Amino acid sequence: MPKHIVSGLKYIAAVNLRKQGQTQREIAQTLDMDRSTVSHYLNGRNLSWNSIEVAEIVTHFCPKDFLVLTHALLKDTERTRTIIQTCSDSKFKGAIRNSCIGCGLCVDTCLMKAIVLNDLKAHINSEWCCGCLICVEMCPTNSIEIKEVVD
Numbered sequence: 001m002p003k004h005i006v007s008g009l010k011y012i013a014a015v016n017l018r019k020q021g022q023t024q025r026e027i028a029q030t031l032d033m034d035r036s037t038v039s040h041y042l043n044g045r046n047l048s049w050n051s052i053e054v055a056e057i058v059t060h061f062c063p064k065d066f067l068v069l070t071h072a073l074l075k076d077t078e079r080t081r082t083i084i085q086t087c088s089d090s091k092f093k094g095a096i097r098n099s100c101i102g103c104g105l106c107v108d109t110c111l112m113k114a115i116v117l118n119d120l121k122a123h124i125n126s127e128w129c130c131g132c133l134i135c136v137e138m139c140p141t142n143s144i145e146i147k148e149v150v151d
Helices: 002-019 024-031 035-042 049-059 063-074 077-087 105-109 134-138
Strands: 091-096 115-118 121-124 144-149
Touching: 002 024, 002 035, 002 049, 002 063, 002 077, 024 035, 024 077, 049 063, 063 077, 091 121, 105 115, 105 134, 121 144, 134 144
Parallel strands: none
Antiparallel strands: 091 144, 115 121
16 A cells, blocks of 8 residues: 555656646656656556545645655655655745754754754755654754745
8 A cells, every 4th residue: 555655646746747847757757767657647547546546635634744654655855855845735934043052953853854054053945844843843942933835
């Protein structure tokens, strides 16, 4: 079953990347798939509709559950980032208050690798932040604020 969920997530991501104007070659490279599989996905072949339905449900989990499950299934940070960013409708912006002590707990726990330490202060790349709030939960000084960006 886990492989079916991954296939469904890759299908959704492939369709979304195609809508963004990527070619089959670019989609295959981005998702680490062969082009023939991408072609089959984009033409609705070689994939169970149940897999797609389950993957759709997964994409509507809360951001933390979506991230943790996807990361556990893929076991690859780059692919996880791509799936999360491509399949999620929400965007988030992170901010670090001056109370940050640079302990690095947020860096170590961020599965999206959206946080880095610079000059002993955490910095969040909002492009990669998925709003899971794991970093907020781990911060001993409550210095991290994540907000959903509403268009």
